[in-house]
Amino acid sequence: MADKLLFIRDVAERLGRSPAQVAWMVHKGTAPKSAIIAGRRMFRESDVEAFIDAAFAEAS
Template sequence: MEQRGTDLRPVLLTLDEVATVLRKSPSQLRWLIHNGKAPRSAKIGGRRMWREADVLAWIDAQFRDAA
């Protein structure tokens, strides 16, 4: 993932970028969103966006829950 040095703004990801990180198709990610099983996101300017940190935390939680 991209590092921004001393810039403290969160890295925001689009639906396509999150789908790539999760190795899902965009339609599979939309299904997860619809069923409340996707990482936390927000609509910003009409676009659904994810904070990179939230996506990575969600992945970690999936492994914790599977153990």
């Protein structure tokens, strides 16, 4: 089964950030992996979860 695709607003909610902050993270290269699909920035749910898991792994 394919990953659910998330918009910036969905990722922002998951990370506790504003959509503008997530857009800035994308610009700086510090956001979860994403792609432009049909003219919209999209994130795979598994990439967002991996991003969160990596942050906790680095904190240990």
